[in-house]
Amino acid sequence: MDLVEALHAEGNTTCVVGAGGKKSTLYALAERLERAIVTATVRIPPFEEHVTEVRVTEQPLEALESNVEWPIGLVRAQERSDRYRGYEPALVDDLVAEIDDEVSIVVKADGARTRWFKAPADDEPQLPATADVVVPIVSAKIVGEPLDEEHVHRPERVEAVTGLERGEEISTTDVATVLSSDRGGFRDVPDEATVIPVINMVDDSTLEDTAREIAAEVHDRRDVSQVVLTCLLEEEPVVAVV
Template structure:
C-alpha cells in the first residue's frame, strides 16, 4: 500500500496541487481494489471521464449523476472501482459531487475508501490554489499535495505554473525564476499554499491583495499531509529529486510523509523519503 496511508483509518483521501493528481489516485484506487476494498474515485471540481484518460479498463462502473442521491441507490460490488461525478456539458468530463457527499457515503458503508480530486491544474506541473480552492470533502483525513518535477527543472512561466499570480504571491518567485527548495518549502508550509485546507477552518476566507495574503480565520485540526513529488521519470531525475526533496523537508516539519514517484511507465515507481534531520536517511521503494 502507499506509505503514510492506512486504508482502514484513512477512508477519505483527497489530492490537490499539480503534476500527477489523477495518476496518483488511479494508482491508489487500483491498489485498494486489489486488496479487496470497494473504492469510489470522484471529484469536487472536474475530472476526465475514464474513457478519455485511459483508466476505463480498470474501472468496474462509471456513474454520471443527474442527482447526487443516485450514489445512495446503487451499491457497488465488493473489491471494485467506481468512478462517479455529476453530468457535465463537456461529455469528456465529469463535474464535481457535493463536498458533503463522501462523508455520508462512508457513514452508510457504501464504500471502503473514497478518493477525491479536489482542484484542477490544466495539466501543468505546478500551481498555488485560488481563494476558492481546493474544494476538500467533509471528513477528509488525508490530503496529498502534488508537485511536478517538470515545473521544478524549468523556469517559472505560464507554461509551467497554473494560477501563476497566486503562485508568485505565495513563493515570491517571478516569471523566469527557478524553483528553489526554499521557495517550494514556502509553498508547502504557507496556509494558502499547497496544503491549504479551507474546509477545516471557521469561516475560512483568504484575500488576495497586492501580492499578499491576509488570513481571516482560525484553523481546526488539519488533515494528514503527504507531499508527492511526481514526474521523476528517469534515474537522473530520481537522484536529483531525492536531493531536492531532502532540502525541502529540512524546512517543512508539517509533512507527515514524502513520496517520490513516476507514473509515466507501465509499472509505476514510488519511493518514500524520510527527513534526515528527523529520522536518518531512509528510502522505501
C-alpha cells in the same frame, strides 16, 4: 513500500490536490485498493478506463445500492463530452458517513490544466471535512523551469507565496515553500487530516536527487511524517519515501 501504504489510502478518504500527477495518482490508487470509489469535488475528465464503470448520479449513496464491481467511479453530472462535474464536499461527507469503513474513497479536489506546479485560488481546494489524507502533488521536473503559464497553473499565486517574479527560474526552495505553505499544499486542510506531499515524475537519478532536496526542505518547514517520491508510469510507482 507500495503506493497504498505510502499514502495511507486503505479505508480512508484521500484527497489529491496540486499539479503534476493528480489524476494518475487517483487511478493508480484505485487500481491497487481492494474496494475504491473514485470521485471529485471539481471537474474531472472521463476516466472509464480506470474503473469498472462510472455512475453519473445526483445521489451517490443510491448508486451504491445496486451491484458494485470495484473500483467504481461516481460523478454528479456529465457537463460536456470531455468532462464530468463532481460533488459538493458536503455530499462526499454524507457518502463517507454511510459507506462501509473498508471502502476507500479517492477524490480529485482541485484542477491544474495539466501543468506541473500550482498554488490554489481563493476557492480551492474543495476538500470534504471528512478527508483523512490530503496529498499535495508537484512534478520534480518543474525545478529549473521558468515561472510562466506554460509550466505553472495560476503563476500569480506562486508569485505571491514564493516572492518569485514572472519568468524567474523555479528552485527546489520555491517548490518546498508552496508544498508546505498554508497558501499552498496545506490550504484549508481539515484539522484531523494527515498531509503527505508527493513529488512525481521522478523518472531518473537526477530527478530523484532534485526530489530529495525538495523533500528535505519540506521537512524543514512543516511537521510531516513523510514525503513520497513517485514515478507513476512504473508498475511499482513509489521511488522513495523520505
